Amino acid sequence: MAEVVLENICKTYGNSFRAIRDLNLEIADGEFLILVGPSGCGKSTALRMIAGLEDITSGHLSIGGRDVVDMAPKDRDIAMVFQSYALYPHMTVFENIGFSMRLAGKKKAERKKRVDEIARTLQLTELLDSKPANLSGGQRQRVAMGRAMVREPAAFLMDEPLSNLDAKLRVQMRAEIASLQRQLGVTTIYVTHDQVEAMTMGDRVAVMKGGILQQVDTPKRLYDAPVNAFVAGFIGSPSMNLFEADLSRGTLQTPGFSLQLPETVLAERPALRKYDGGKIVFGARPEDLYDSTLASGRSHQTVPAEVVSVEELGSEHVVHLRLDATPVDSGDPDAVEELGGLSNAVARFEPASAVSADSRIDLAVDCAKLHFFDPGTHLAIR
Amino acid sequence: MARRNTRREKLITLALHVGLLAGLFFAAFPIYWMLASSFKTNGEIFALPPTILPHVFTFEAYAAILTDPVKLRFFFNSYLVAAVVTILTVIIALLAAYGFSRFNFRGKAALSTLIISTQTLPPITLLIPFFGLVVSYGLFDTYAALVLTYLVFTLPYAVLLLTGYLNTLPRDLDEAVAVDGGSSWTALWRVIVPISVPGIVATSVYTFLLCWNEFLFALTLTKSTDMRTVPIGIQLLMGQHAFEWNQMMAMSVLGSLPLLVIYLIAQRYFLAGMAAGSVK
Structure with a gap:
């Protein structure tokens, strides 16, 4: 667990498009922060920069007090849940969840113990031998969560993890993720364009537009006292x-x-x-x-x-x-x-x-x- | 009115079927003729009028080929060269395709165009330059001459085909591996390659066929009977005084068999691979 601090983070692409401008955010240890905004506002780019999947043009980023700007994703002590889940289609649920441990050279017995533990938490025990193609949307989502949890990271990064689910399942998974986050107490940064998710899941919500952070506050404060017409709308x-x-x-x-x-x-x-x-x-x-x-x-x-x-x-x-x-x-x-x-x-x-x-x-x-x-x-x- | 339409539709269907049968005959008859001739005696092949079915059904031609170490050597050479080229092509093309598909680098577009442009040159125009190169490097009449030359022709297409295929695979997978603690190398071999089997099979089949059927370079870059491949072996059966047509046909049948088997086994993957690589 750790706090994540973004200081004056900027992202400019080769064609001089400025995706993120001067982003400052402090996410406390164990906090659930939602990054929200319309398409193209830079929220996913910001998350990918924290993950190390996008280079940071300028600014400082620290996770758990360590400057991670020049670190590879694997060294940042983060885990990410992708919008598409990005499950490895040729591997079973067990192999998917245990893949990072396998890459880290952990012994099979240790892997099995940990994966079984997570599968129990996520109610995936019966599905450990299944391949992703045979799972429902909700089950795949849980496997993606399991893959993130197995690493016991300092921070979870989630990129619109519920957007591929139908409305009913989304409501259910919303509650499951929020409760899981509270249970684990891991710092979580969650990107969504759905402001209902933003309002119901996070401790605080950061609203972005055009690469600029508009307001970061509790859901209630955002609703009652928006700083500008965009946040209000x-x-x-x-x-x-x-x-x-x-x-x-x-x-x-x-x-x-x-x-x-x-x-x-x-x-x-x-x-x-x-x-x-x-x-x-x-x-x-x-x-x-x-x-x-x-x-x-x-x-x-x-x-x-x-x-x-x-x-x-x-x-x-x-x-x-x-x-x-x-x-x-x-x-x-x-x-x-x-x-x-x-x-x-x-x-x-x-x-x-x-x-x-x-x-x-x-x-x-x-x-x-x-x-x-x-x-x-x-x-x-x- | 409706009746006339029905009659017209029937006529169209009939015409279509006749056309298709004619097409089938046109495509299948040479194959049938090859098969039938391989079971005839050489004398019967020259009979007038020609016999559709062998009067004397004989395995004489097959026996002559399968018991002749020289001719068996042609098969060995073809298998060896085609297999080595296929393996090398797939490995090299996979690495290149992964680079093209996943990384941005200076000159990427120019390099891609260059690769495509190599396909526009008729191979025969490169025959003399290749011959010169192969001789000056002391590779004339060796397997290396054939393998290296064939790679020049198989790689561009294989790189393009596999790049197209890898482009259809979500980048999220590579990023998931990166977050899970793996390198691009891990992502390629542990995740991308296992799920690219259709694309790899399609590329392998194409490469194998190209090498197996190649005649021009095999004829020019090899000299000794020990180094000849099946297509040249068939041609060698045209002697100065006698044409062993039945043996030529039997050798053609034996030469086509591996292709047929590969097609049958890989058909499912081949079609899927072609579609996945081209549609998206």
């Missing part, structure tokens, strides 16, 4: 609704509606006053927009909205709406796709809501829970 499903507005004497004005900000909001965010008389970006989480007919007892203001479509999920209704306001692109490609079509906002209504597609409603907005961002830099206004 990326974390949370459906994404936060972001709109442009004019701020004038504490009132947000869009082409189709206005919202008076409560005094508490202005008092909590003194920097907001600087934007008075100018443009601002405000954001509302889908759960902070609700059906005004069911909003009794909650402090809210209403804005007119057109219901484009309703997805009835049983536990809630995901309502796609059109508001007369200009949406703001957070920079998350998935969020743009999510909105698409005629709607420009998403709300989560209680299942008791009777709204239907193509109707006009009064949408309740909890103004105390709005988020504010600079229209130019997209940084949070606090």
Whole structure:
């Protein structure tokens, strides 16, 4: 077990493409850190640099206090679980798990003891003589985990290990990996593009975009206090609704509606006053927009909205709406796709809501829970 | 209308079958003729009109070949040269293909183009230069002359075929070996080679066939009867005064047998290897 420290790590490819810029991260001993971001954000590159599979252009990297920049992957005391699992197809489960021990010259009896131990932990004992081709996705995933565990490494590196599994199995394996990590207490860096995985598995989450670390914090802090519009849009499903507005004497004005900000909001965010008389970006989480007919007892203001479509999920209704306001692109490609079509906002209504597609409603907005961002830099206004 | 369509379809099917049968006849008849002639007496081969089936079924030609140490030596030479070239080709090509597939190095694209370009030269244009080289190195009429020359022709294709095959194997496997504590060498021999059997078999079969069938260089670069290979041996049966057609055909049958056996055994791998190497 060890702490992993990345200091000013940069990665530039031959064609001068800068995949990672000045990445600084300290991952504590035994911590479960999630690296998350959209495709091409540099999260896998960062992980591969920690593993030693990619050269580091500049910066320092230490694992357990040892500078490992110039070390080969095998000398870094890490184990990696690949997205494709990368199981050796011609070897049995036993041989796959024990391969690193065999390369290290460990005796057969020792190998057998250790592999059996791991197989018991991962419920693979019955499958030790099977080849990977005969295993299900979940079983292969467990073998990949076993191969990593057998080395008793200082850190586990996992590159989207659940992305090849179906939705149901993914939920199950998510819980299994999280519980296994707690049980082993090994420092773990886990890459994913799935923000649900990010929010549910890690102690802390590092959000990346365009090779730059945006924010690293606990899942709750990321959700409640995103540092910029990108993090706000990326974390949370459906994404936060972001709109442009004019701020004038504490009132947000869009082409189709206005919202008076409560005094508490202005008092909590003194920097907001600087934007008075100018443009601002405000954001509302889908759960902070609700059906005004069911909003009794909650402090809210209403804005007119057109219901484009309703997805009835049983536990809630995901309502796609059109508001007369200009949406703001957070920079998350998935969020743009999510909105698409005629709607420009998403709300989560209680299942008791009777709204239907193509109707006009009064949408309740909890103004105390709005988020504010600079229209130019997209940084949070606090 | 429907009836007319059905009739038309039947006619098309009939025409297709006739065409296929004609094609089959065209391809198979020479092989049949070789087989039938090998069981005839030399006199019957010259009979007019020619006999489709041997009137006198005899193993005389086979006996003449299998009891003649000189002719058996042709087979030994062919096997030896083809086997050595195949083994060397696969080992060298695997190493080169692994380099091309897994590493980036200066001049990689140029080298790859150079390898392909060697395939565009008709072998006959290289005959005199090779002859000169082989003689000046004192290799004339030796196995080394044939092995080295054949390698020149088999390696480019083998490198290309195996590079294509290795490119279809995920790099994650090499990286998994690196993380597990192995070198690129370990990854190649312990993981990549065992899962590349289809590609290796396809390459081996191709190389073996090329060497087994080669005539021009074997004729030019060897001189003594002891060094001759099967294709030259068959040609040697055309004497100045007599043509031993039945023996030539029997030797052709015996010469084709190893290829047939290799094809039958390796067919599954050969096809899989060709597909895997070319599709992706």
